[in-house]
Amino acid sequence: MSFFLFNSAIDSLWKGKWINLLTTLTVAVALIIIGIFSMLLFNLNLALRHWSEGFGIIVYLKDDINQSSIKAVDNALTSNRDILNVRFISKDDALNELKSQLGSFGDVLSGLEQNPLPSSFEIKLRPEALEPSKVKSIALKIKKMDGVDDVQYGERWVSILGSVNKGLRALAILLGTMIALGIIFIIYSSIKVLFYRRTEEVETLKLLGATKAIIRGPFLIEGGIIGFLGGAVSLLALRGVYRLFSFQIISMFPGLMAYPVSFLPVWSWFVFLLSGITLGLTGSFIALGRIRY
Amino acid sequence: MIQFVNVTKSYDSNIAIRAVNLNIEKGEMVFITGPSGAGKTTLLRLIYRAEHPDEGQIIVAGWDVGKLKDRSIPYLRRNIGLVFQDYRLLQEKTVYDNIALTLRILKVGEGDIKTRVSNILKLVGIRHKSDSLPKDLSGGEQQRAVIARALVGDPTVLLADEPTGNLDPDTAMGILKLFKDINTRGTTVLIATHNRDLFAETGKRVIYLRDGEIEREALG
Numbered sequence: 091m092s093f094f095l096f097n098s099a100i101d102s103l104w105k106g107k108w109i110n111l112l113t114t115l116t117v118a119v120a121l122i123i124i125g126i127f128s129m130l131l132f133n134l135n136l137a138l139r140h141w142s143e144g145f146g147i148i149v150y151l152k153d154d155i156n157q158s159s160i161k162a163v164d165n166a167l168t169s170n171r172d173i174l175n176v177r178f179i180s181k182d183d184a185l186n187e188l189k190s191q192l193g194s195f196g197d198v199l200s201g202l203e204q205n206p207l208p209s210s211f212e213i214k215l216r217p218e219a220l221e222p223s224k225v226k227s228i229a230l231k232i233k234k235m236d237g238v239d240d241v242q243y244g245e246r247w248v249s250i251l252g253s254v255n256k257g258l259r260a261l262a263i264l265l266g267t268m269i270a271l272g273i274i275f276i277i278y279s280s281i282k283v284l285f286y287r288r289t290e291e292v293e294t295l296k297l298l299g300a301t302k303a304i305i306r307g308p309f310l311i312e313g314g315i316i317g318f319l320g321g322a323v324s325l326l327a328l329r330g331v332y333r334l335f336s337f338q339i340i341s342m343f344p345g346l347m348a349y350p351v352s353f354l355p356v357w358s359w360f361v362f363l364l365s366g367i368t369l370g371l372t373g374s375f376i377a378l379g380r381i382r383y
Numbered sequence: 384m385i386q387f388v389n390v391t392k393s394y395d396s397n398i399a400i401r402a403v404n405l406n407i408e409k410g411e412m413v414f415i416t417g418p419s420g421a422g423k424t425t426l427l428r429l430i431y432r433a434e435h436p437d438e439g440q441i442i443v444a445g446w447d448v449g450k451l452k453d454r455s456i457p458y459l460r461r462n463i464g465l466v467f468q469d470y471r472l473l474q475e476k477t478v479y480d481n482i483a484l485t486l487r488i489l490k491v492g493e494g495d496i497k498t499r500v501s502n503i504l505k506l507v508g509i510r511h512k513s514d515s516l517p518k519d520l521s522g523g524e525q526q527r528a529v530i531a532r533a534l535v536g537d538p539t540v541l542l543a544d545e546p547t548g549n550l551d552p553d554t555a556m557g558i559l560k561l562f563k564d565i566n567t568r569g570t571t572v573l574i575a576t577h578n579r580d581l582f583a584e585t586g587k588r589v590i591y592l593r594d595g596e597i598e599r600e601a602l603g
Contacts, residue, residue: 092490093493094487094490105475290471290473291473293471294471294473294484295484295488296457296460297431297433297460297465297471298460298465298484298485298488298532298536299457299458299459299460299461299485299488299489299536300457300488301454301457302454302457304488382453383432383433383453383456383457
Protein backbone atom coordinates (compact mmCIF):
# COMPACT_ATOMS: atom_id res chain seq x y z
CA MET A 91 0.00 0.00 0.00
CA SER A 92 1.46 3.31 -0.94
CA PHE A 93 2.35 5.83 1.71
CA PHE A 94 0.44 8.46 -0.26
CA LEU A 95 -2.88 6.59 0.00
CA PHE A 96 -2.39 5.91 3.70
CA ASN A 97 -1.39 9.51 4.31
CA SER A 98 -4.47 10.77 2.44
CA ALA A 99 -6.67 8.51 4.57
CA ILE A 100 -5.13 9.75 7.83
CA ASP A 101 -5.40 13.32 6.61
CA SER A 102 -9.08 12.84 5.80
CA LEU A 103 -9.74 11.05 9.10
CA TRP A 104 -8.32 14.04 10.91
CA LYS A 105 -10.20 16.61 8.82
CA GLY A 106 -13.50 14.84 9.41
CA LYS A 107 -12.58 13.93 12.99
CA TRP A 108 -15.96 14.61 14.57
CA ILE A 109 -18.03 12.61 12.11
CA ASN A 110 -15.38 9.87 12.20
CA LEU A 111 -15.33 9.83 16.01
CA LEU A 112 -19.10 9.58 16.08
CA THR A 113 -19.05 6.77 13.52
CA THR A 114 -16.33 4.92 15.44
CA LEU A 115 -18.33 5.16 18.67
CA THR A 116 -21.54 4.05 16.96
CA VAL A 117 -19.72 1.07 15.46
CA ALA A 118 -18.24 0.36 18.91
CA VAL A 119 -21.69 0.42 20.56
CA ALA A 120 -23.04 -1.98 17.93
CA LEU A 121 -20.06 -4.29 18.43
CA ILE A 122 -20.49 -4.07 22.22
CA ILE A 123 -24.03 -5.42 21.80
CA ILE A 124 -22.64 -8.28 19.71
CA GLY A 125 -19.89 -8.72 22.30
CA ILE A 126 -22.24 -8.91 25.28
CA PHE A 127 -24.38 -11.41 23.42
CA SER A 128 -21.32 -13.44 22.42
CA MET A 129 -20.11 -13.44 26.02
CA LEU A 130 -23.53 -14.60 27.16
CA LEU A 131 -23.54 -17.38 24.56
CA PHE A 132 -19.97 -18.33 25.36
CA ASN A 133 -20.69 -18.64 29.07
CA LEU A 134 -23.98 -20.45 28.51
CA ASN A 135 -22.11 -22.86 26.29
CA LEU A 136 -19.51 -23.38 29.01
CA ALA A 137 -22.29 -23.98 31.52
CA LEU A 138 -24.04 -26.44 29.20
CA ARG A 139 -20.76 -28.30 28.66
CA HIS A 140 -20.26 -28.40 32.38
CA TRP A 141 -23.73 -29.82 32.93
CA SER A 142 -23.38 -32.24 30.04
CA GLU A 143 -20.36 -33.79 31.72
CA GLY A 144 -22.80 -35.36 34.14
CA PHE A 145 -25.03 -36.72 31.39
CA GLY A 146 -24.79 -40.42 30.80
CA ILE A 147 -26.42 -43.41 29.10
CA ILE A 148 -26.89 -46.59 31.11
CA VAL A 149 -26.69 -49.81 29.13
CA TYR A 150 -28.25 -52.70 31.08
CA LEU A 151 -26.97 -56.12 30.10
CA LYS A 152 -28.98 -59.34 30.04
CA ASP A 153 -28.66 -61.57 33.08
CA ASP A 154 -27.39 -64.53 31.09
CA ILE A 155 -24.69 -62.63 29.21
CA ASN A 156 -21.29 -64.29 29.10
CA GLN A 157 -17.84 -62.69 29.42
CA SER A 158 -17.05 -62.72 25.71
CA SER A 159 -20.30 -60.89 24.90
CA ILE A 160 -19.53 -58.30 27.60
CA LYS A 161 -16.12 -57.83 26.01
CA ALA A 162 -17.73 -57.46 22.56
CA VAL A 163 -20.16 -54.78 23.81
CA ASP A 164 -17.30 -53.02 25.60
CA ASN A 165 -15.20 -52.99 22.41
CA ALA A 166 -18.11 -51.71 20.33
CA LEU A 167 -18.77 -48.90 22.80
CA THR A 168 -15.12 -47.90 23.22
CA SER A 169 -14.57 -47.69 19.47
CA ASN A 170 -17.58 -45.36 19.00
CA ARG A 171 -16.26 -41.83 18.34
CA ASP A 172 -19.24 -40.14 19.98
CA ILE A 173 -18.55 -41.85 23.27
CA LEU A 174 -16.13 -40.12 25.64
CA ASN A 175 -15.72 -42.88 28.21
CA VAL A 176 -17.17 -46.22 29.18
CA ARG A 177 -17.37 -47.70 32.66
CA PHE A 178 -18.37 -51.28 33.29
CA ILE A 179 -20.43 -51.90 36.42
CA SER A 180 -20.67 -55.58 37.33
CA LYS A 181 -23.66 -57.03 39.20
CA ASP A 182 -21.61 -57.01 42.43
CA ASP A 183 -20.44 -53.42 41.91
CA ALA A 184 -24.02 -52.35 41.31
CA LEU A 185 -25.15 -54.00 44.54
CA ASN A 186 -22.30 -52.44 46.51
CA GLU A 187 -23.06 -49.01 45.07
CA LEU A 188 -26.71 -49.41 46.03
CA LYS A 189 -25.74 -50.50 49.50
CA SER A 190 -23.52 -47.48 50.00
CA GLN A 191 -26.25 -45.21 48.67
CA LEU A 192 -28.76 -46.68 51.10
CA GLY A 193 -26.30 -46.14 53.96
CA SER A 194 -27.76 -47.39 57.24
CA PHE A 195 -30.68 -48.95 55.37
CA GLY A 196 -28.25 -51.07 53.37
CA ASP A 197 -29.06 -54.06 55.57
CA VAL A 198 -32.37 -54.56 53.78
CA LEU A 199 -30.39 -55.95 50.88
CA SER A 200 -28.62 -58.58 52.92
CA GLY A 201 -31.75 -60.73 52.95
CA LEU A 202 -31.64 -61.20 49.20
CA GLU A 203 -30.74 -64.71 48.06
CA GLN A 204 -29.79 -63.59 44.61
CA ASN A 205 -28.39 -60.30 43.29
CA PRO A 206 -31.33 -58.83 41.29
CA LEU A 207 -29.31 -56.01 39.75
CA PRO A 208 -28.05 -56.38 36.18
CA SER A 209 -24.49 -55.63 35.12
CA SER A 210 -24.27 -52.49 33.05
CA PHE A 211 -22.13 -49.98 31.19
CA GLU A 212 -22.20 -46.29 32.09
CA ILE A 213 -21.40 -44.16 29.07
CA LYS A 214 -20.46 -40.46 28.85
CA LEU A 215 -20.97 -38.86 25.45
CA ARG A 216 -18.86 -36.14 23.91
CA PRO A 217 -20.55 -32.70 24.23
CA GLU A 218 -20.82 -32.44 20.41
CA ALA A 219 -22.91 -35.61 20.37
CA LEU A 220 -25.48 -34.26 22.80
CA GLU A 221 -28.13 -33.60 20.18
CA PRO A 222 -31.50 -35.27 20.69
CA SER A 223 -31.50 -37.11 17.35
CA LYS A 224 -27.91 -38.23 17.73
CA VAL A 225 -28.34 -39.45 21.31
CA LYS A 226 -31.45 -41.32 20.22
CA SER A 227 -29.68 -43.01 17.32
CA ILE A 228 -26.69 -43.96 19.52
CA ALA A 229 -29.07 -45.43 22.12
CA LEU A 230 -30.98 -47.42 19.47
CA LYS A 231 -27.76 -48.74 17.99
CA ILE A 232 -26.57 -49.91 21.42
CA LYS A 233 -29.92 -51.47 22.21
CA LYS A 234 -29.62 -53.71 19.14
CA MET A 235 -26.30 -55.17 20.34
CA ASP A 236 -26.19 -58.79 21.45
CA GLY A 237 -26.49 -59.15 25.22
CA VAL A 238 -27.99 -55.67 25.76
CA ASP A 239 -31.27 -55.71 27.64
CA ASP A 240 -32.16 -52.03 27.88
CA VAL A 241 -30.76 -48.53 27.38
CA GLN A 242 -31.77 -45.57 29.53
CA TYR A 243 -30.96 -41.89 29.23
CA GLY A 244 -32.53 -38.51 30.02
CA GLU A 245 -34.41 -38.14 26.74
CA ARG A 246 -36.36 -35.09 27.88
CA TRP A 247 -33.25 -33.36 29.19
CA VAL A 248 -31.38 -33.91 25.93
CA SER A 249 -34.33 -32.56 24.00
CA ILE A 250 -34.43 -29.36 26.11
CA LEU A 251 -30.68 -28.95 25.75
CA GLY A 252 -30.96 -29.35 21.98
CA SER A 253 -33.77 -26.77 21.73
CA VAL A 254 -31.87 -24.23 23.86
CA ASN A 255 -28.75 -24.68 21.74
CA LYS A 256 -30.66 -24.36 18.46
CA GLY A 257 -32.60 -21.32 19.70
CA LEU A 258 -29.49 -19.52 20.87
CA ARG A 259 -27.66 -20.25 17.64
CA ALA A 260 -30.56 -18.93 15.55
CA LEU A 261 -30.81 -15.83 17.74
CA ALA A 262 -27.06 -15.25 17.45
CA ILE A 263 -27.20 -15.47 13.64
CA LEU A 264 -30.23 -13.16 13.46
CA LEU A 265 -28.86 -10.58 15.88
CA GLY A 266 -25.35 -10.78 14.42
CA THR A 267 -26.62 -10.27 10.87
CA MET A 268 -28.86 -7.36 11.85
CA ILE A 269 -26.11 -5.57 13.74
CA ALA A 270 -23.54 -6.27 11.02
CA LEU A 271 -25.93 -4.73 8.46
CA GLY A 272 -26.40 -1.78 10.82
CA ILE A 273 -22.64 -1.25 11.06
CA ILE A 274 -22.26 -1.44 7.27
CA PHE A 275 -25.02 1.16 6.90
CA ILE A 276 -23.45 3.48 9.50
CA ILE A 277 -20.03 3.36 7.80
CA TYR A 278 -21.71 3.65 4.38
CA SER A 279 -23.39 6.92 5.45
CA SER A 280 -20.24 8.29 7.00
CA ILE A 281 -18.04 7.52 3.98
CA LYS A 282 -20.72 8.84 1.61
CA VAL A 283 -20.69 12.16 3.49
CA LEU A 284 -16.88 12.27 3.36
CA PHE A 285 -16.95 11.35 -0.33
CA TYR A 286 -19.38 14.17 -1.16
CA ARG A 287 -17.30 16.56 0.92
CA ARG A 288 -14.30 15.61 -1.18
CA THR A 289 -16.05 15.58 -4.58
CA GLU A 290 -13.81 18.40 -5.81
CA GLU A 291 -10.68 16.53 -4.83
CA VAL A 292 -11.95 13.31 -6.43
CA GLU A 293 -12.73 15.16 -9.69
CA THR A 294 -9.26 16.73 -9.68
CA LEU A 295 -7.65 13.34 -9.05
CA LYS A 296 -9.52 11.92 -12.06
CA LEU A 297 -8.27 14.74 -14.28
CA LEU A 298 -4.69 14.21 -13.10
CA GLY A 299 -4.79 10.54 -14.16
CA ALA A 300 -5.56 8.80 -10.88
CA THR A 301 -6.75 5.20 -11.30
CA LYS A 302 -9.88 3.98 -9.51
CA ALA A 303 -7.68 2.21 -6.96
CA ILE A 304 -5.94 5.49 -6.10
CA ILE A 305 -9.31 7.27 -5.76
CA ARG A 306 -10.92 4.50 -3.71
CA GLY A 307 -7.82 3.65 -1.65
CA PRO A 308 -7.97 6.40 1.00
CA PHE A 309 -11.72 5.95 1.55
CA LEU A 310 -11.34 2.18 1.96
CA ILE A 311 -8.43 2.64 4.35
CA GLU A 312 -10.52 5.18 6.25
CA GLY A 313 -13.45 2.75 6.53
CA GLY A 314 -11.10 -0.03 7.61
CA ILE A 315 -9.52 2.17 10.30
CA ILE A 316 -12.95 3.27 11.60
CA GLY A 317 -14.02 -0.38 11.76
CA PHE A 318 -10.79 -1.40 13.49
CA LEU A 319 -11.04 1.44 16.03
CA GLY A 320 -14.71 0.57 16.61
CA GLY A 321 -13.67 -3.04 17.27
CA ALA A 322 -10.85 -1.99 19.61
CA VAL A 323 -13.04 0.46 21.58
CA SER A 324 -15.77 -2.16 21.90
CA LEU A 325 -13.28 -4.74 23.22
CA LEU A 326 -11.95 -2.29 25.83
CA ALA A 327 -15.48 -1.36 26.85
CA LEU A 328 -16.48 -5.03 27.07
CA ARG A 329 -13.47 -5.74 29.24
CA GLY A 330 -14.55 -2.87 31.50
CA VAL A 331 -18.15 -4.09 31.63
CA TYR A 332 -16.89 -7.60 32.40
CA ARG A 333 -14.69 -6.39 35.29
CA LEU A 334 -17.48 -4.31 36.73
CA PHE A 335 -20.33 -6.76 36.48
CA SER A 336 -19.03 -10.33 36.37
CA PHE A 337 -19.07 -10.72 40.16
CA GLN A 338 -22.47 -9.15 40.42
CA ILE A 339 -23.83 -11.61 37.85
CA ILE A 340 -22.54 -14.52 39.91
CA SER A 341 -24.22 -13.18 43.03
CA MET A 342 -27.44 -12.53 41.08
CA PHE A 343 -27.61 -16.07 39.67
CA PRO A 344 -25.74 -18.22 42.16
CA GLY A 345 -27.47 -21.41 40.99
CA LEU A 346 -26.97 -20.74 37.28
CA MET A 347 -23.36 -19.58 37.48
CA ALA A 348 -21.68 -22.14 39.65
CA TYR A 349 -18.27 -20.92 38.52
CA PRO A 350 -16.78 -17.50 37.46
CA VAL A 351 -18.12 -15.83 34.31
CA SER A 352 -15.45 -16.00 31.57
CA PHE A 353 -14.41 -13.14 29.29
CA LEU A 354 -14.31 -13.82 25.56
CA PRO A 355 -11.40 -16.08 24.54
CA VAL A 356 -8.30 -14.41 23.02
CA TRP A 357 -8.94 -15.75 19.50
CA SER A 358 -12.30 -13.97 19.48
CA TRP A 359 -10.60 -10.59 20.08
CA PHE A 360 -8.96 -10.96 16.67
CA VAL A 361 -12.31 -11.98 15.18
CA PHE A 362 -13.76 -8.79 16.65
CA LEU A 363 -11.06 -6.53 15.22
CA LEU A 364 -11.14 -8.34 11.87
CA SER A 365 -14.94 -8.10 11.73
CA GLY A 366 -14.68 -4.36 12.44
CA ILE A 367 -12.19 -3.93 9.59
CA THR A 368 -14.23 -6.10 7.19
CA LEU A 369 -17.48 -4.28 7.96
CA GLY A 370 -15.69 -0.93 7.59
CA LEU A 371 -14.25 -1.90 4.23
CA THR A 372 -17.61 -3.24 3.04
CA GLY A 373 -19.44 -0.05 4.07
CA SER A 374 -16.85 2.12 2.31
CA PHE A 375 -16.84 -0.02 -0.81
CA ILE A 376 -20.62 0.19 -1.18
CA ALA A 377 -20.59 3.94 -0.43
CA LEU A 378 -18.05 4.65 -3.18
CA GLY A 379 -20.17 2.88 -5.77
CA ARG A 380 -19.02 2.93 -9.37
CA ILE A 381 -16.41 5.52 -10.25
CA ARG A 382 -16.77 6.95 -13.74
CA TYR A 383 -14.37 9.13 -15.65
CA MET B 384 -0.07 14.29 -31.88
CA ILE B 385 -3.80 15.08 -31.92
CA GLN B 386 -5.99 13.95 -34.77
CA PHE B 387 -9.77 14.34 -35.24
CA VAL B 388 -11.34 12.42 -38.14
CA ASN B 389 -14.95 13.37 -38.85
CA VAL B 390 -15.77 13.76 -35.16
CA THR B 391 -19.31 14.59 -34.07
CA LYS B 392 -20.56 15.09 -30.54
CA SER B 393 -24.04 16.13 -29.50
CA TYR B 394 -25.87 16.64 -26.22
CA ASP B 395 -29.45 15.44 -26.67
CA SER B 396 -30.51 17.23 -29.84
CA ASN B 397 -27.83 19.97 -29.69
CA ILE B 398 -24.81 19.29 -31.85
CA ALA B 399 -21.69 20.63 -30.07
CA ILE B 400 -19.09 19.36 -32.54
CA ARG B 401 -20.04 18.63 -36.14
CA ALA B 402 -17.88 16.44 -38.40
CA VAL B 403 -14.63 18.05 -37.29
CA ASN B 404 -11.36 17.10 -39.00
CA LEU B 405 -8.24 18.37 -37.29
CA ASN B 406 -4.57 17.55 -37.15
CA ILE B 407 -2.16 19.03 -34.61
CA GLU B 408 1.50 18.11 -34.97
CA LYS B 409 3.87 17.28 -32.14
CA GLY B 410 5.41 20.46 -30.71
CA GLU B 411 2.80 22.79 -32.23
CA MET B 412 1.11 25.62 -30.34
CA VAL B 413 -2.48 26.07 -31.48
CA PHE B 414 -5.30 28.37 -30.40
CA ILE B 415 -8.98 27.39 -30.67
CA THR B 416 -11.28 30.37 -30.69
CA GLY B 417 -14.87 31.25 -31.37
CA PRO B 418 -17.93 32.69 -29.63
CA SER B 419 -19.49 31.10 -26.54
CA GLY B 420 -21.18 27.82 -27.46
CA ALA B 421 -18.96 27.33 -30.53
CA GLY B 422 -17.71 24.00 -29.14
CA LYS B 423 -14.24 24.97 -27.80
CA THR B 424 -14.61 23.32 -24.41
CA THR B 425 -16.29 20.23 -25.88
CA LEU B 426 -13.38 19.83 -28.30
CA LEU B 427 -10.91 19.87 -25.40
CA ARG B 428 -13.08 17.53 -23.29
CA LEU B 429 -13.12 15.05 -26.18
CA ILE B 430 -9.32 15.05 -26.19
CA TYR B 431 -8.95 14.11 -22.53
CA ARG B 432 -11.93 11.77 -22.75
CA ALA B 433 -14.28 13.61 -20.43
CA GLU B 434 -16.69 13.18 -23.38
CA HIS B 435 -17.10 10.26 -25.71
CA PRO B 436 -17.46 11.06 -29.44
CA ASP B 437 -20.75 10.02 -31.09
CA GLU B 438 -19.02 9.55 -34.42
CA GLY B 439 -15.53 9.68 -35.85
CA GLN B 440 -12.09 8.90 -34.52
CA ILE B 441 -9.82 10.82 -32.13
CA ILE B 442 -6.14 9.90 -31.78
CA VAL B 443 -4.14 11.52 -28.98
CA ALA B 444 -0.47 10.62 -28.44
CA GLY B 445 -1.13 7.28 -30.11
CA TRP B 446 -4.27 6.47 -28.11
CA ASP B 447 -7.55 5.84 -29.95
CA VAL B 448 -9.57 7.89 -27.47
CA GLY B 449 -13.03 6.78 -28.61
CA LYS B 450 -12.20 3.12 -28.10
CA LEU B 451 -10.58 3.55 -24.68
CA LYS B 452 -11.89 1.37 -21.87
CA ASP B 453 -12.77 3.18 -18.63
CA ARG B 454 -9.77 1.69 -16.84
CA SER B 455 -7.34 3.05 -19.47
CA ILE B 456 -8.53 6.66 -19.25
CA PRO B 457 -6.17 7.57 -16.35
CA TYR B 458 -3.19 6.47 -18.43
CA LEU B 459 -4.28 8.69 -21.34
CA ARG B 460 -4.69 11.61 -18.95
CA ARG B 461 -1.17 11.17 -17.60
CA ASN B 462 -0.01 12.31 -21.06
CA ILE B 463 -2.15 15.41 -20.94
CA GLY B 464 -1.65 18.45 -18.71
CA LEU B 465 -4.88 20.35 -18.02
CA VAL B 466 -5.32 24.05 -17.21
CA PHE B 467 -8.73 25.52 -16.41
CA GLN B 468 -10.14 29.01 -16.09
CA ASP B 469 -11.35 28.27 -12.55
CA TYR B 470 -7.93 26.82 -11.55
CA ARG B 471 -9.31 23.80 -9.64
CA LEU B 472 -6.59 23.85 -7.03
CA LEU B 473 -7.35 21.96 -3.81
CA GLN B 474 -7.94 24.71 -1.29
CA GLU B 475 -6.81 22.77 1.78
CA LYS B 476 -3.45 21.82 0.29
CA THR B 477 -0.41 24.04 -0.13
CA VAL B 478 0.89 24.96 -3.58
CA TYR B 479 3.62 22.35 -3.10
CA ASP B 480 1.14 19.58 -2.26
CA ASN B 481 -1.18 20.56 -5.11
CA ILE B 482 1.66 20.16 -7.58
CA ALA B 483 3.12 17.09 -5.87
CA LEU B 484 -0.29 15.38 -6.23
CA THR B 485 0.36 14.77 -9.94
CA LEU B 486 3.65 13.02 -9.12
CA ARG B 487 2.23 11.06 -6.18
CA ILE B 488 -0.39 9.63 -8.55
CA LEU B 489 2.51 8.58 -10.78
CA LYS B 490 4.13 6.93 -7.70
CA VAL B 491 7.26 9.11 -7.92
CA GLY B 492 9.42 8.97 -4.76
CA GLU B 493 9.20 11.88 -2.29
CA GLY B 494 12.86 12.85 -2.88
CA ASP B 495 12.30 13.18 -6.64
CA ILE B 496 9.03 14.99 -6.03
CA LYS B 497 10.82 17.65 -3.98
CA THR B 498 13.32 18.34 -6.77
CA ARG B 499 10.80 18.29 -9.60
CA VAL B 500 8.26 20.51 -7.81
CA SER B 501 11.00 22.99 -6.92
CA ASN B 502 12.18 23.11 -10.55
CA ILE B 503 8.71 23.55 -11.99
CA LEU B 504 7.86 26.27 -9.45
CA LYS B 505 11.00 28.08 -10.56
CA LEU B 506 9.95 27.73 -14.21
CA VAL B 507 6.51 29.27 -13.57
CA GLY B 508 8.02 31.90 -11.27
CA ILE B 509 6.29 31.19 -7.94
CA ARG B 510 8.91 29.21 -6.02
CA HIS B 511 8.52 31.62 -3.08
CA LYS B 512 4.81 30.60 -2.81
CA SER B 513 5.52 26.90 -2.33
CA ASP B 514 4.10 26.75 1.21
CA SER B 515 1.15 29.09 0.59
CA LEU B 516 -2.44 27.99 0.37
CA PRO B 517 -4.26 28.80 -2.91
CA LYS B 518 -6.49 31.34 -1.17
CA ASP B 519 -3.39 33.41 -0.36
CA LEU B 520 -2.36 33.65 -4.03
CA SER B 521 -3.41 36.19 -6.67
CA GLY B 522 -5.33 34.98 -9.76
CA GLY B 523 -2.16 35.01 -11.86
CA GLU B 524 -0.21 33.09 -9.23
CA GLN B 525 -2.98 30.51 -8.93
CA GLN B 526 -2.97 30.01 -12.69
CA ARG B 527 0.83 29.59 -12.60
CA ALA B 528 0.40 26.97 -9.87
CA VAL B 529 -2.14 25.14 -12.06
CA ILE B 530 0.23 25.27 -15.03
CA ALA B 531 3.00 23.90 -12.79
CA ARG B 532 0.69 21.06 -11.69
CA ALA B 533 -0.18 20.31 -15.32
CA LEU B 534 3.48 20.29 -16.40
CA VAL B 535 5.24 18.55 -13.55
CA GLY B 536 4.35 15.07 -14.84
CA ASP B 537 6.04 15.86 -18.21
CA PRO B 538 2.92 15.51 -20.37
CA THR B 539 3.23 15.44 -24.14
CA VAL B 540 0.22 17.72 -24.56
CA LEU B 541 -0.91 20.75 -22.57
CA LEU B 542 -4.59 21.70 -22.88
CA ALA B 543 -5.76 25.05 -21.53
CA ASP B 544 -9.45 26.05 -21.42
CA GLU B 545 -9.81 29.85 -21.17
CA PRO B 546 -6.64 30.02 -19.06
CA THR B 547 -6.71 33.82 -18.85
CA GLY B 548 -10.47 34.23 -18.44
CA ASN B 549 -10.17 35.47 -14.86
CA LEU B 550 -6.99 37.50 -15.29
CA ASP B 551 -6.22 41.14 -16.07
CA PRO B 552 -4.55 41.83 -19.49
CA ASP B 553 -1.00 42.20 -18.13
CA THR B 554 -1.19 39.00 -16.09
CA ALA B 555 -2.78 37.25 -19.09
CA MET B 556 0.19 38.21 -21.24
CA GLY B 557 2.54 36.85 -18.57
CA ILE B 558 0.69 33.53 -18.69
CA LEU B 559 0.82 33.53 -22.51
CA LYS B 560 4.59 34.00 -22.37
CA LEU B 561 4.78 31.04 -20.02
CA PHE B 562 2.82 28.88 -22.51
CA LYS B 563 5.21 29.96 -25.29
CA ASP B 564 8.21 28.99 -23.15
CA ILE B 565 6.62 25.60 -22.40
CA ASN B 566 5.98 25.09 -26.12
CA THR B 567 9.56 26.03 -26.93
CA ARG B 568 10.66 23.19 -24.63
CA GLY B 569 8.81 20.75 -26.92
CA THR B 570 5.36 20.33 -25.34
CA THR B 571 2.38 20.51 -27.70
CA VAL B 572 0.11 23.30 -26.46
CA LEU B 573 -3.58 23.71 -27.28
CA ILE B 574 -5.36 26.77 -25.89
CA ALA B 575 -9.11 27.41 -26.13
CA THR B 576 -9.88 31.11 -25.71
CA HIS B 577 -12.25 33.78 -26.87
CA ASN B 578 -9.68 36.45 -26.01
CA ARG B 579 -8.34 37.55 -29.42
CA ASP B 580 -5.56 39.61 -27.84
CA LEU B 581 -4.03 36.40 -26.56
CA PHE B 582 -3.15 35.01 -29.99
CA ALA B 583 -2.82 38.27 -31.92
CA GLU B 584 0.66 38.57 -33.40
CA THR B 585 1.86 35.27 -31.99
CA GLY B 586 2.38 33.80 -35.44
CA LYS B 587 0.76 30.61 -34.17
CA ARG B 588 -2.03 28.61 -35.79
CA VAL B 589 -5.57 29.74 -34.83
CA ILE B 590 -8.63 27.57 -35.47
CA TYR B 591 -11.97 29.42 -35.59
CA LEU B 592 -14.98 27.38 -34.46
CA ARG B 593 -18.62 28.34 -35.03
CA ASP B 594 -21.64 26.19 -34.20
CA GLY B 595 -19.41 23.17 -33.69
CA GLU B 596 -17.74 23.41 -37.08
CA ILE B 597 -14.32 24.66 -38.11
CA GLU B 598 -15.07 27.94 -39.82
CA ARG B 599 -11.50 28.74 -40.87
CA GLU B 600 -7.86 28.59 -39.87
CA ALA B 601 -5.32 31.40 -39.79
CA LEU B 602 -2.06 32.46 -38.22
CA GLY B 603 -2.22 34.72 -35.17
